[in-house]
Amino acid sequence: MKTLIILQARTNSKRLPGKVLEKIEGIPLVILCAKRLKNTKIPLIIAIPNDKKNIKLKKIIIKNRLKYSLGSHLNVFSRFKKIISQQKENSIIIRATADNPLPDGKFVNEMLSLFKKKKLDFLDSTKKNFVLPYGLAVQIFKVKIFNQVSKLKLSKSDKEHVVRIL
Numbered sequence: 001m002k003t004l005i006i007l008q009a010r011t012n013s014k015r016l017p018g019k020v021l022e023k024i025e026g027i028p029l030v031i032l033c034a035k036r037l038k039n040t041k042i043p044l045i046i047a048i049p050n051d052k053k054n055i056k057l058k059k060i061i062i063k064n065r066l067k068y069s070l071g072s073h074l075n076v077f078s079r080f081k082k083i084i085s086q087q088k089e090n091s092i093i094i095r096a097t098a099d100n101p102l103p104d105g106k107f108v109n110e111m112l113s114l115f116k117k118k119k120l121d122f123l124d125s126t127k128k129n130f131v132l133p134y135g136l137a138v139q140i141f142k143v144k145i146f147n148q149v150s151k152l153k154l155s156k157s158d159k160e161h162v163v164r165i166l
Helices: 029-038 052-063 076-084 105-117 143-150 156-160
Strands: 003-008 044-049 068-071 092-097 122-124 139-142
Touching: 003 029, 003 076, 029 044, 029 052, 029 092, 029 105, 044 052, 044 076, 052 068, 068 076, 076 092, 076 143, 076 156, 092 105, 092 143, 105 122, 105 139, 139 143
Parallel strands: 003 044, 003 092, 044 068
Antiparallel strands: 092 139, 122 139
16 A cells, blocks of 8 residues: 655745745754654655745645645645645555644554554544644545545535545
8 A cells, every 4th residue: 555645845834935845953843853754764745835935835845855736825725736646546655744743653653553543534633632732743544535525515614624524
């Protein structure tokens, strides 16, 4: 079963614009998140908006030789759909956000192991069955579940918050 990490990133946050470009120990947050997740050896792609506000983000991603995919600013779901459309039905997607540096490869591997062991279609580390610190969040799901949901009529909110409807 193929597995892919999709790291969603954007610079036009309402609460703290440009937060994914803020540096921790000299490393932009988006790059720090990507490096921590990539130590899993699982392929990673950063899903970013294709607009002028995210040009600097795109340049930083290119400079750090990371893969990326461009898509709609407001429709994050369509950014995922573009990437996922190239995956097989039984592939596994791990969703992470570039403003959350806590998840690392060890955490992702533990969650992925649980996902496979329990033969799940969807796993969210933020749900009530986990007692984890705030910010330790990833969601894991099978492509087939995403494809089923993508056939539904999605609200504006659903399109912005990818896993809410999975």
